[in-house]
Amino acid sequence: MNSESIDFRFFIECDSNPFIIFNSQGKIIYLNNTAELLLGHVTQYELYEIALGYAPQSFGSKTTLLELQYAIFTFFALSVAYEDEEQIGLRLYQKPRNESRRVLEMDQYTPADINALLEANITFFKLQNDNKLSLLVDQDLPLCRIDQNQFSKLIRKTLETFRASDAIEIILKLLIGEYIIIKEKKELVAQLIIKANGRYSANDRDIKEIAQSNLIDCIFKERSIELHIPMIRD
């Protein structure tokens, strides 16, 4: 089979796994579309360090099983390849996401003001905790269809994980440039970030379950939880 005339670039561009080629100085000389998105959440330097750290001892390629998470990206393995001293390629393998089996019942989603739900939850949290809270919210977020009870439960459980922190920072804003397709409609995404100097992780499973069943992405970090909430319109 003669593959010399085939242009592989288009196929690599479309791959849902990030692929990056660095030069010997760590500068990116090629990256596909998914890698471009990934670079919004991790530095080029960190990825280059990973490529060097997991590179094979001599020319060729090496695949390593490794759990990596950057925001909504979760990887289970990576491959590093090089055939000369000038270029090194890194490919990260995305972990398949569990497809939600829940059929989205739009009747259950009623128009609500996310800010009002967040305020009620913060008041509730303050009832039992005296942590210092700082709040940065976009008051102009439009109404969106949401299961208000489930969303409130999600916020309650998320805030609870920070109950031992001295100070908690809450940020609610629109995620500029990101959309989610729901029922063939492009919907805006709101981002709720709750961060502090540490948190408990006992609620993580519950949080993930509630979030997943409501099409909300959640990103757990050591000191923060980030929720990406679809702003479903009518």
Added chain:
Amino acid sequence: MPHQFFTHSKQVQAIIKGLNLTKSLQVSSILMGEPYTGKKSLISNIYPDAVYADGGDRESVKQLLGEHEELVITNFEKLTGATLDFNNRRIIAIYNSTIQSKTIDNLFAFIYQMPSLRERPEDIDLFMGEFIKEIKSILLIKEEITIDPSMLDISDNIRSLKTSIYRQAFSQTSDAQEIQNIIYHYLYHHMKGKNDYHTYLPLYERPLIEAGLKKAGSQLKLAEMLGINRNTLRKKIHELRIH
């Protein structure tokens, strides 16, 4: 007409604030706490026009859940094990216990714990004032009522507090005829017909000597006031073990 609800407790005020914030949201809230802490009065104050369902009647709760977008469920503890659909509704449940189960955690977005009266002593004076006003109005009492705080009973929260205040008020304002009636009924129900004179004599003698001692200040003076020999008085004090 909604029940009136009074509080000086910051914790209860925060619960009120939280419930008010969710008044227009379709979320489920539960107010848990010991019985007689004022949970129902608080809820009926915030939701005067809501439909109420008693958790003791499962069928009625299910029927009302299907008919109304806003529902207050009292005695929620009696609904254990029932399958309930709270979606797209504003549910406010009243639960007479402080133990939070997994079911409650799953069903409710907002779980409030109503403090007992022991945990909010600042409310005792408030309730006391209201109950005294109520007693004076019901029993047509004009004179002032002085409540002895050491005789207040908050073991069963507002209920026992109210009872202890009523008893004190009644004992302070009763006239001789009423006291005689009380003693009459007591004796009628308790006399067994064996040495009863000596058994029930302290019923009269104890308050006579205790009140007299407080008033007179000394046994000598009290003996004079009562018109009895001081040795007889001393003997009585000893028999009744009055200190």
